[in-house]
Amino acid sequence: MNSPGAPALEFRDIAKHYGETSAVGGVSLTIPHGQFVALVGASGSGKSTLLKTVNRLVEPTSGEVLFEGDDVTGLPLPALRRRIGYVFQSIGLFPHMSVAENIAIGPRLAGERLSRQRVGELLELVELEPDMADRMPDELSGGQRQRVGVARALAGDPHLLLMDEPLGALDPVTRDALGERIRGLHRELGLTTIMVTHDMAEALLLAERVLVMDAGAIVADEQPAALVAGKGGEVAQALVAVPRHQSERLAELSR
């Protein structure tokens, strides 16, 4: 499937309109293999919509998305989605299935059985005990549930991990720990990762490339250090100002 030399992902002039309103207006973008990209912006900036054009939860009005060189509209939908891990804010564990059944659902749809051992390995990847496999989702904490959500996304050995506010509903301590783990997984498994977030601090600390979206367009495309150094323009800097101000206040307090 992998066309040699093709980038992991390429957006070509992607636009999405809902009636009169334009959610995404003509975005072109290339993401190489192995990159961890954060897509940052305020609510309604179009970042989630852009993300979902990749696994076709949203069909763009015009333009095309190439996944490892293939136009995603040319691939059968179930096959496409099994090759792309997807993690999102409301987690969406199936409440009537055990943790193990939730994790194994993707392979099961493809007609494969995931071994007990493999489920255990996936749980260990997200720092959960393998004996959690038989629990039901409603017996887990919010952080544990999202870890299971990540394990489920990884069960099909995807090359690409899409995350839509994966940490949005978690408490700060859990959030920090899971963020670190996701970054570790990205590196260990050689994934290409796109994470949508409205939290610039999270983006700066986890990603190696930060895209800032505003009103359906990408207004900044910088490395974290460059953004902290003041690059990226007005919208990006307004977002960077928040964590900067917070860290200055904290520094004052510790003096």
Added chain:
Amino acid sequence: MNGLWDALLGLGDQLAAHVLLSAAAIALGIAVALPLAVWASRSERVARASLAFASLVQTIPALALLALFFPILLSLRAIFGEGLPTLGFLPALLALALYALLPILRNAVTAQANLDPGVIEAAEGVGMSFRQRLLLVEAPLSAPYIMAGIRTAAVWTIGAATLATTIGQKSLGDPIFAGLQTQNWVLVLAGCIASASLALVADTLLGLIERGFRERRRGLWLGGLAAVVLGVGAALFAQFGGGDDEDHIVIGAKGFSEQYILARLIGQRLQAEGFAVEYRDGLGSAVAHSAAASGDIDIYVDYTGTIWTNQMKREDNLPREQMYAEIVEWETENTGISVLGRLGFENAYGLAVRRDRAEAMGLQSIDDLSRVAQQMTIGGDPEFFERPEWIAVRDAYGLRFGELRNFSPTFMYNALQSGEADVIGAYTSDGRIEADDLVILEDPRRAFPNYDAVLVLSPAASRDAALVSALQPLVDAIDVEAMREANLAVDREDNKLSFDAAARLLAERAGL
């Protein structure tokens, strides 16, 4: 209390029929509602339209819905042929299934609408197809809610199925309607207790299944399901296990005591001659006639005046012999029904008043009545004021009553005694005319036609020589005194006889 026990123990057959009818109606309701709910979850318009339709059906009284299926099925015979049954199981099944639709559909649609959107997004995100999403996610998550809807439907259906009696389907409504007819409260109570108990048992078992789904306990819902299947299976065995019932002779009866007794009289005779018989009681007048023409029933007793005015739409009035001859000819030519003969008594409509009132007010004929009618209330059975006979009498004498009131035939006589009605549309063979000391007002203008009781056979039954010869002795065998006595025996307050016992009494009196 013993009487109640006996009545309850005698209901096995009706219980089995009731279980089968209700189970079939609920199953059909589920089979229609679930695919509709899936479609509705994908289309807002389908959801609105199907729920609106189901709610509309619910506003139709169950009794009317059941009755409506008779003409509907009759007209569908043009498509499906003459073999399509218009009475009994099929119309009852269709009407009850329509009734069961709403709770199942509403719960299924609500369950689908309330599914966690995150779960749906996850199902799509992991690459489920439409079918996989339905089977692996939506169905198991909606199951407890759908089951709750099925429970509600079951309780409604079991209750409403008692009304199937009125369209000739055996059910636990049989004792209720028969008991209401004769003020036999033990029978009514037995029917109510049996159907309420059945509803409770069904509710409990389906509740078990619902809980099993909700708590994801396979043993619980499998157990509940097994119990339901066993119950329906037992009812099936009770109904059909005892050999074929193809050559049963079906005897129809309209909804009043005389008809129940005559049906038993005919049934007892036929059983003595080795026929297997089955009763369809409580039929409406028009329904009974059509049912005989269509072969849904084989035999029933009708009255010449009823056929004359209601079926033949005649407004004139001929002498007795001439009218009878014309009826026999008309039936042969138009419906294929065979009028075997007259039973020997007349059960005419007549306007009855209490003797003390009649004497005090100087009432002897309907002419006398028309002068004072303005201040009076007339009571009639639910059919009476719609019947052409009443309209003919009303117009012939220019009757203008102060008030018209409907009563069940039994309560009509009580109403006359208590003064709630001053005049009633009574039946001349009714035992209560003598017992209650009533006077039938004369009809000098001959507005009421003759009402000789006649034995009516369906086209198929009339070709059965053995059947015809077994029935022949009934012709001209019953005089009006014997009929009144038998009627009174089931209608009186104390020492009531059952229909079977009254039929035996009548046979004895008539020398059969």
